[in-house]
Amino acid sequence: xxxxxxxxxxxxxxxxxxxxxxxxxxxxxxxxxxxxxxxxxxxxxxxxxxxxxxxxxxxxxxxxxxxxxxxxxxxxxxxxxxxxxxxxxxxxxxxxxxxxxxxxxxxxxxxxxxxxxxxxxxxxxxxxxxxxxxxxxxxxxxxxxxxxxxxxxxxxxxxxxxxxxxxxxxxxxxxxxxxxxxxxxxxxxxxxxxxxxxxxxxxxxxxxxxxxxxxxxxxxxxxxxxxxxxxxxxxxxxxxxxxxxxxxxxxxxxxxxxxxxxxxxxxxxxxxxxxxxxxxxxxxxxxxxxxxxxxxxxxxxxxxxxxxxxxxxxxxxxxxxxxxxxxxxxxxxxxxxxxxxxxxxxxxxxxxxxxxxxxxxxxxxxxxxxxxxxxxxxxxxxxxxxxxxxxxxxxxxxxxxxxxxxxxxxxxx
Numbered sequence: 001x002x003x004x005x006x007x008x009x010x011x012x013x014x015x016x017x018x019x020x021x022x023x024x025x026x027x028x029x030x031x032x033x034x035x036x037x038x039x040x041x042x043x044x045x046x047x048x049x050x051x052x053x054x055x056x057x058x059x060x061x062x063x064x065x066x067x068x069x070x071x072x073x074x075x076x077x078x079x080x081x082x083x084x085x086x087x088x089x090x091x092x093x094x095x096x097x098x099x100x101x102x103x104x105x106x107x108x109x110x111x112x113x114x115x116x117x118x119x120x121x122x123x124x125x126x127x128x129x130x131x132x133x134x135x136x137x138x139x140x141x142x143x144x145x146x147x148x149x150x151x152x153x154x155x156x157x158x159x160x161x162x163x164x165x166x167x168x169x170x171x172x173x174x175x176x177x178x179x180x181x182x183x184x185x186x187x188x189x190x191x192x193x194x195x196x197x198x199x200x201x202x203x204x205x206x207x208x209x210x211x212x213x214x215x216x217x218x219x220x221x222x223x224x225x226x227x228x229x230x231x232x233x234x235x236x237x238x239x240x241x242x243x244x245x246x247x248x249x250x251x252x253x254x255x256x257x258x259x260x261x262x263x264x265x266x267x268x269x270x271x272x273x274x275x276x277x278x279x280x281x282x283x284x285x286x287x288x289x290x291x292x293x294x295x296x297x298x299x300x301x302x303x304x305x306x307x308x309x310x311x312x313x314x315x316x317x318x319x320x321x322x323x324x325x326x327x328x329x330x331x332x333x334x335x336x337x338x339x340x341x342x343x344x345x346x347x348x349x350x351x352x353x354x355x356x357x358x359x360x361x362x363x364x365x366x367x368x369x370x371x372x373x374x375x376x377x378x379x380x381x382x383x384x385x386x387x388x389x390x391x392x393x394x395x396x397x398x399x400x401x402x403x404x405x406x407x408x409x410x411x412x413x
Contacts, residue, residue, distance in 0.1 A: 029362025037388035049295035079294035100241035104228035109136035119145030157184035157333035179211035184333025185341030194223035235296035250276035361404035
């Protein structure tokens, strides 16, 4: 018996009652929200935590000795503590709080990679990456006279690991790979990749945006050097995220942004900076957002990832089987291990047209290139339709989605 079969069942109707937006209608139809890879919905406890912060505790952090300032600082830094425990960081000081994965990867690009790159060096990534794990590397590589290389994938949407390893040549100074593909759902073998990088002394950054909402993450066990994450895909407010990094990297990296709160002392003849992580956290942060992130982590812990993963895998299997019933439908990404994401096209129909008509039936899915142009180029398509599931989704919603898809397909054929 596998882990999914042994996991306790979630009380989905009780859980759905925790998410106010799931009860609304769209164009006169009950909402079916299958755009979770883009952003998740927020439970009432997260919304209430943000509301309570502004109603009762609103003040800036680390700048006041009055009670409100102390309360705001305690809540904000408490979110760092919760997140550190959530990903099993060695220390809370290994977590730089950011606006999301994009800021986290740019921090590594400019504070870690750029000072180390020389002409002729390279950064290695993969064909399946989100633009946030491609463009920052291109920008710093261009400045340094370096290049960006991409490891290939196979038709099933799986990274060809042996080719990735072959590309870990001496000129590679940093490797960057997604934990879970936002388009394909593919789960990459991060431990194996990290082991091969360590053998060659090459630091590894992992984009964890699509992993943390669906599975437990242990950065120590993964063995990577950097792990970037975003809050809004895991029940928290937008504008929240973090970079986890090994302490020796953070100690060696210069600040990326300059301003208040990241300093010890400022003089016109020179400035001394705070210790990590605060030397990377200039300015006033999204305090209320991180209060909400702390509440989101508490909510995940109340459910347990074993039950979450089992339910989402059940939905993925069921939805895949139902979609295969539709003539002319092609699924992109059929890796042996994947999370609950299905990208597809229907022969003779444009992805945008399908998404627009599905919206009129109350079904929210994503159409487009999903910030993954190289992946679209690999499959030879301009765009796909993407349905992505969360633990609060149901089989009944899958049925409604498939029925709506059959209906709109007929309109377009």
